[in-house]
Amino acid sequence: MRIVKLYTTDSTNDYLKSLAKEESLEEDTVVWALEQTNGRGQMGTKWSTEPNKNLTFSVFRKIQQVTINQQFYPLMAASLAVKDVLKKLLIKDVRVKWPNDILSDKQKICGILIENVIKKGELNAMVIGVGLNVNQTEWKDLTRVTSIKSQTGIHFDLQEILNMLLEQFHYYVKMLLDGNLEAIKKNYEEHLFRKDKPSTFLRSNQEQFVGIIQGVTDQGKLILLEEDNIINEYDLKELELLF
Incomplete structure (x- = not known):
């Protein structure tokens, strides 16, 4: 080295x-x-x-x-x-x-x-x-x-x-x-912060919503469980975790 x-x-x-x-x-x-x-x-x-x-x-x-x-x-x-x-x-x-x-x-x-x-x-x-x-x-x-x-x-x-x-x-x-x-x-x-806990997120259009972190994809997208049990995947540019 x-x-x-x-x-x-x-x-x-x-x-x-x-x-x-x-x-x-x-x-x-x-x-x-x-x-x-x-x-x-x-x-x-x-x-x-x-x-x-x-x-x-x-x-x-x-x-x-x-x-x-x-x-x-x-x-x-x-x-x-x-x-x-x-x-x-x-x-x-x-x-x-x-x-x-x-x-x-x-x-x-x-x-x-x-x-x-x-x-x-x-x-x-x-x-x-x-x-x-x-x-x-x-x-x-x-x-x-x-x-x-x-x-x-x-x-x-x-x-x-x-x-x-x-x-x-x-x-x-x-x-x-x-x-x-x-x-x-x-x-x-x-070891993901806020995994399996309801958390507030901010979309790129400044809209706030609540989701529960489920994990990540192989490409690094965040997997969220949202309202009506809908699963969505997000890139870094698409949302921010508020805490």
Whole structure:
């Protein structure tokens, strides 16, 4: 494994993708930045953190065994890896908020962004970007945010947490490569935030409605049970969970 440690960069995902264009990357090349100035989440949202207090890193991984129709599985696997590490650190009530946020006690502690590398119509590789709140305890203009230190009162070594995460990533990558997709999906759905509970959602047209999360499709759509026992599937762009 190769780890490229940077003091600052705009986005570890962008840096790693640029690196992949310049050279043939070895498996599990990691770019870790102590400060990320233009981190991104899903739908182009910004991920802003204080320097030297949190983990912002990206991992490059070849994943040809996974098809385009199965491309949500790497995100599920990455989410489970983060969840496992947080539970080892005794973080309470860890849940996955569809599709890519990790919550502790209903507060965001981690965000994950996976960008796929498609070649000749096939899924060739992926760049896994992770932003994990570790030692930061205050945030400007943000609510429902927490960190490992906020939850435990302990100041952690960032390298130690990174090593734990990478080890757990390897565990789930092996599951992916071995074809244990059903087990990954089952585990992910078991830890979905608000699963099997009536919840309020907001459609893209600003209409609110009540639904019950049933699970996710292989492509990552959210499966909801709605009024009159109707089952619908939604993409990320189509709705927002209000809580």
